[in-house]
Amino acid sequence: MRGWDRGVKLLKYICFVLFLVRLSFAIETGSVATEMIIDDFDYETNLEIQKVWRGVQSEPPNVVKIIRHGYGLKSNAHFAQGIQRVSYDRDIELDLSMYGSFTLDIFLLEPWAFHAFTLYFKSGGGWFGCYSPMAKLGWQRLTFNKLEFQPEGNPDGWHNITGIRLSAWAAQKEDCQLVLDRLLARRSQIVIILPTIESGCQLNEVETAKKFAKTLSRMFATIGLLSDSVIDYSLSANLLMKHKYKFVVLPMNPRVSPELSIALKEFIVSGGKIFSIYKLDKDVAQLIGVKPTGWIQEKNDGQFAEIRFLGQRGFPKSVKQASWNITVAEPIGNQSHVVGIWCDSEGNPSNYPAMIVGKYGAFFSHVILNDDFAQKQQMLAAVVGYFFPSMHQMIAQHLIGNVMRVGHFTNRDKLERFIKKAGKIEAMKFLSRAKNIHENAVRNYGNGNITTAIEMAGKARSLLSQAYLFSQENLEVEGRAIWNHSGTGAYPGDWDRSAYELATAGFNMIFPNMLWAGLAHYASDILPRSWTFDHYGDQISQCVLAARKYGLEVHIWKVTWNLSNAPKSFLEKLRQENRLQKSKTNAEILWLCPSHQDNQKLEIDSLIEITNKYDIDGIHLDYIRYPSSDGCYCDNCRQAFIQSTNQKVKNWPTDVLKSGTTRKEFIAWRADQITKLVKAVSEKAKLIQPNLKVSAAVFNDYPYCVQSVGQDWVKWANLGYVDFLCPMNYTADNDHFSQMVQNHKNILPRNYPVYPGIGASASIFSLPIDQVAAQIHLTRQLGSAGFTIFDYSKDTSAILIPAISKSIGAQKPKIPR
Known part of the structure; x- marks a missing residue:
C-alpha cells in the first residue's frame, strides 16, 4: 500500500507540473478600459513573498514557477486537520473607488476539496468581502464584481483600502494545494451609478436599485460587456469624466445629487450616453429628452406582460416581462422617440411607452427583470449598439463565439x-x-452587418438549445419537483389548469407555498388567513383535489419563523409578548425566536393542523434556520442558553459572538433550537399520517450554514428527521453546480435521496432553458434521486414548462421510493 501511495503522490505531482504549464489562455477581457495589477505574485523566493504576504492561521506561503510568466503564490491547505480555510493577508494602500471588478487566476488540482474562495479588502474598521465558487480542474479565472461585495464590520469606503485577504474554504477534509496568480482591478466603459440616501433617495429605493443593478451587471456580462458600479457622491461625479466612461446606467435613481447632475451634463457634451431605468430624476429626464407624466400600477394581472418593439433595427420583435407598475413618460418633441410599447398577456397593445431612445440616451419604464433571458440579451445589445457601434461589434464577437456554449458543453x-x-x-x-x-x-459579421450577425447568432443558439433539449433522456424513475412560491399555481383561482400543465410536462411533485410563520392561504384556525384565501378560497384543498386528478404528489411548503408578510395586529401581539428575534445590537428582527417555547408550539401546531385537515403527501420546510449570523440574541436566548448549557456568560452577547469565550457552545445550542422543531414536526406529523414525507429546502454551503444560520441538515438526515433534502444550488455556473451536488452526496448517508434545487428563476438571475436542462442532466449523472426547480409561475409556465414538456418531461416517471 505504501508503494501505491507513493505512486499516487508522484502522479499528482506530475499532473500539478503539467497543469502549471497548460494555463488557460482563453480568458475574457470584455469591454475593459483599464486594468491595474494589484499583485502579480512575481516573488522569486519564499523569503520575498513572506515579507509581503503572511498566513492567517495558515502556514506561510511559498513561491512556485509558472511557465507562462514569473511566479505564483503556492498554498498548502491542510484541510485534513479540520481547518475550515487557508488565508493570506497583506498590507497595501489603494483607492479602488472607480474600479468595478477584480480578477484572480487560480490553479487547483483537487477542486472537489474546495468549497469557495473569498476576496477581502480591508478598509477602516471593517472589510468588503466577495465569494466566488472555484470548481474547475486546472487554471481558472475568478471574477469578483464590486456589486457582489458585502461589508463586514464598519468599512470606511473603497477609496481607503489598507489591506487584502485571500481565503480558500474547505469542502472536504483532504490536504490539497492551490496556486494564485495575477490579482487585477478592472475598469470598463460602462458604469452603473447607484443611488444613495445622501442624494435624496429612500432606503428601500437604494436597496432595490442595488438588487436590480446586480441583474443588469450579469446581463451585460452575458453579452460580453463588463460594467463598473459606483455610488452617487461628489467623488464619483468628479471622476466620471476623468475615467472616460462611455455609457452611464441609472438602475433606479429617482433623484441624483447636484454634483452628479452637473457631471452628467458635461458627460453628454463629451459624447457619453445615459440609460435611465424606471424612476426618472427630472434633470436626467431633460438631458435624454423624456418627459415623465405619471406612474401607474397594473389594474389587472398581466396588464404589463410584454414589450413589443416597433421595427427599430436591432431590437427583438418582443420581450416578455411581468411588470406590475410603470413610470409613464413621453418623448420631448423630436429629441427622442418611442421604440417599444407595453402589451398585455393577451397581446393587446397599450398606449404606454416601454422604451424611449434619443440622441443622448434611453429610458425604460420599469426595472429590467430577469425573465425572457435571451430576448433581454438582444434588447440590451440593441440599446448599447444604438449609441456605440464599436461596442456593438464587441457584443457580436462574443455572441457568435459563444453560440456553441449550450447546456453543459463549451465545445x-x-x-x-x-x-x-x-x-x-x-x-x-x-x-x-x-x-x-x-x-x-x-459571414455577416465579416461583411460588417453587425445587427444581422447578432440576430443570427441568437437564432443559431436558440436552435442548438432546442437540439440539446430534445436529446435528453427520459428516465423511468425520477423525482421531478417544482416549487410554487405564490401558493396559487401559475393561474390564481385555477389549480386544475396548473396541475394539468405540470403533469403534462412530466412533473410528479409540487411544493406549493401555503403558509408562513404568520400567514395562511387555507382555512387555518391558528394563523391569520391571507388575501389569497379571501379572494381565491382554500388553496390547499383546491391544490390537493387537482393534483390527485392528474397524479401529482403535494408537499406543503411552509416558510418557518419568517414574519415579513404577517398582519400588523398579529405582529404587534408577538412583539408585546417578546417573541421576536433581536440582533446583536438589540435591533428587532421580524422573525420568531426559535428558543421561545410558544414560537416552537405555534410552528408545530400550524403544521399539525394541515396534517389533520388535508390528505397531503409531505411537508416541506423552508427558512428552517436563523435569518443570518445576526440573530438571535434576545433576552430569552440568553436565559435559555445559560440554563441549557450551564455556561457562565458575563458579557452578552459579546461572549457568544466571534472569538467569544462561549462561541462554540452557543453555535451548537443555536443549531439545536432549529433541529428541535424539525424533529418535533417529523415525529408528530407521522403519527397522524405514517406515510407522510418531511423534507427541507436547505443552504448549499454545509457545514458553514451550521455556524451562520444554525442549519444542521446533515444531522437531520442522519437522525431520520427528514426523508429527503432539496439543497438550493442556485448558480449559473455548471461546474459549481456539479461540485455542490457531489459534495452533498459525499457528506450524506449512502443513497440518501437528494433533489437538488435548480434556480431557473432565482431573484438575481434566471437560467436559459438549456442551462436548466444541463443542471437536470448533471443531477442524473451524479446519481441524484431527482431535482427541484424554482419557481412555477406564469412566467415559467409560458417559456420553461413547454420546453420541458417536449423534452425531459415527454414521459412521466415514477417517484423513487
Whole structure:
C-alpha cells in the first residue's frame, strides 16, 4: 500500500507540473478600459513573498514557477486537520473607488476539496468581502464584481483600502494545494451609478436599485460587456469624466445629487450616453429628452406582460416581462422617440411607452427583470449598439463565439457528438439548421452587418438549445419537483389548469407555498388567513383535489419563523409578548425566536393542523434556520442558553459572538433550537399520517450554514428527521453546480435521496432553458434521486414548462421510493 501511495503522490505531482504549464489562455477581457495589477505574485523566493504576504492561521506561503510568466503564490491547505480555510493577508494602500471588478487566476488540482474562495479588502474598521465558487480542474479565472461585495464590520469606503485577504474554504477534509496568480482591478466603459440616501433617495429605493443593478451587471456580462458600479457622491461625479466612461446606467435613481447632475451634463457634451431605468430624476429626464407624466400600477394581472418593439433595427420583435407598475413618460418633441410599447398577456397593445431612445440616451419604464433571458440579451445589445457601434461589434464577437456554449458543453465537437449520439430526428434537424445559420452569422459579421450577425447568432443558439433539449433522456424513475412560491399555481383561482400543465410536462411533485410563520392561504384556525384565501378560497384543498386528478404528489411548503408578510395586529401581539428575534445590537428582527417555547408550539401546531385537515403527501420546510449570523440574541436566548448549557456568560452577547469565550457552545445550542422543531414536526406529523414525507429546502454551503444560520441538515438526515433534502444550488455556473451536488452526496448517508434545487428563476438571475436542462442532466449523472426547480409561475409556465414538456418531461416517471 505504501508503494501505491507513493505512486499516487508522484502522479499528482506530475499532473500539478503539467497543469502549471497548460494555463488557460482563453480568458475574457470584455469591454475593459483599464486594468491595474494589484499583485502579480512575481516573488522569486519564499523569503520575498513572506515579507509581503503572511498566513492567517495558515502556514506561510511559498513561491512556485509558472511557465507562462514569473511566479505564483503556492498554498498548502491542510484541510485534513479540520481547518475550515487557508488565508493570506497583506498590507497595501489603494483607492479602488472607480474600479468595478477584480480578477484572480487560480490553479487547483483537487477542486472537489474546495468549497469557495473569498476576496477581502480591508478598509477602516471593517472589510468588503466577495465569494466566488472555484470548481474547475486546472487554471481558472475568478471574477469578483464590486456589486457582489458585502461589508463586514464598519468599512470606511473603497477609496481607503489598507489591506487584502485571500481565503480558500474547505469542502472536504483532504490536504490539497492551490496556486494564485495575477490579482487585477478592472475598469470598463460602462458604469452603473447607484443611488444613495445622501442624494435624496429612500432606503428601500437604494436597496432595490442595488438588487436590480446586480441583474443588469450579469446581463451585460452575458453579452460580453463588463460594467463598473459606483455610488452617487461628489467623488464619483468628479471622476466620471476623468475615467472616460462611455455609457452611464441609472438602475433606479429617482433623484441624483447636484454634483452628479452637473457631471452628467458635461458627460453628454463629451459624447457619453445615459440609460435611465424606471424612476426618472427630472434633470436626467431633460438631458435624454423624456418627459415623465405619471406612474401607474397594473389594474389587472398581466396588464404589463410584454414589450413589443416597433421595427427599430436591432431590437427583438418582443420581450416578455411581468411588470406590475410603470413610470409613464413621453418623448420631448423630436429629441427622442418611442421604440417599444407595453402589451398585455393577451397581446393587446397599450398606449404606454416601454422604451424611449434619443440622441443622448434611453429610458425604460420599469426595472429590467430577469425573465425572457435571451430576448433581454438582444434588447440590451440593441440599446448599447444604438449609441456605440464599436461596442456593438464587441457584443457580436462574443455572441457568435459563444453560440456553441449550450447546456453543459463549451465545445462544439462535444455538443455535436452528444446530439448525434442521442439520435433524435428532431434534434438532428435543429442541429443542421443551427450550423447553417451560425455560418451566416459569421459571414455577416465579416461583411460588417453587425445587427444581422447578432440576430443570427441568437437564432443559431436558440436552435442548438432546442437540439440539446430534445436529446435528453427520459428516465423511468425520477423525482421531478417544482416549487410554487405564490401558493396559487401559475393561474390564481385555477389549480386544475396548473396541475394539468405540470403533469403534462412530466412533473410528479409540487411544493406549493401555503403558509408562513404568520400567514395562511387555507382555512387555518391558528394563523391569520391571507388575501389569497379571501379572494381565491382554500388553496390547499383546491391544490390537493387537482393534483390527485392528474397524479401529482403535494408537499406543503411552509416558510418557518419568517414574519415579513404577517398582519400588523398579529405582529404587534408577538412583539408585546417578546417573541421576536433581536440582533446583536438589540435591533428587532421580524422573525420568531426559535428558543421561545410558544414560537416552537405555534410552528408545530400550524403544521399539525394541515396534517389533520388535508390528505397531503409531505411537508416541506423552508427558512428552517436563523435569518443570518445576526440573530438571535434576545433576552430569552440568553436565559435559555445559560440554563441549557450551564455556561457562565458575563458579557452578552459579546461572549457568544466571534472569538467569544462561549462561541462554540452557543453555535451548537443555536443549531439545536432549529433541529428541535424539525424533529418535533417529523415525529408528530407521522403519527397522524405514517406515510407522510418531511423534507427541507436547505443552504448549499454545509457545514458553514451550521455556524451562520444554525442549519444542521446533515444531522437531520442522519437522525431520520427528514426523508429527503432539496439543497438550493442556485448558480449559473455548471461546474459549481456539479461540485455542490457531489459534495452533498459525499457528506450524506449512502443513497440518501437528494433533489437538488435548480434556480431557473432565482431573484438575481434566471437560467436559459438549456442551462436548466444541463443542471437536470448533471443531477442524473451524479446519481441524484431527482431535482427541484424554482419557481412555477406564469412566467415559467409560458417559456420553461413547454420546453420541458417536449423534452425531459415527454414521459412521466415514477417517484423513487
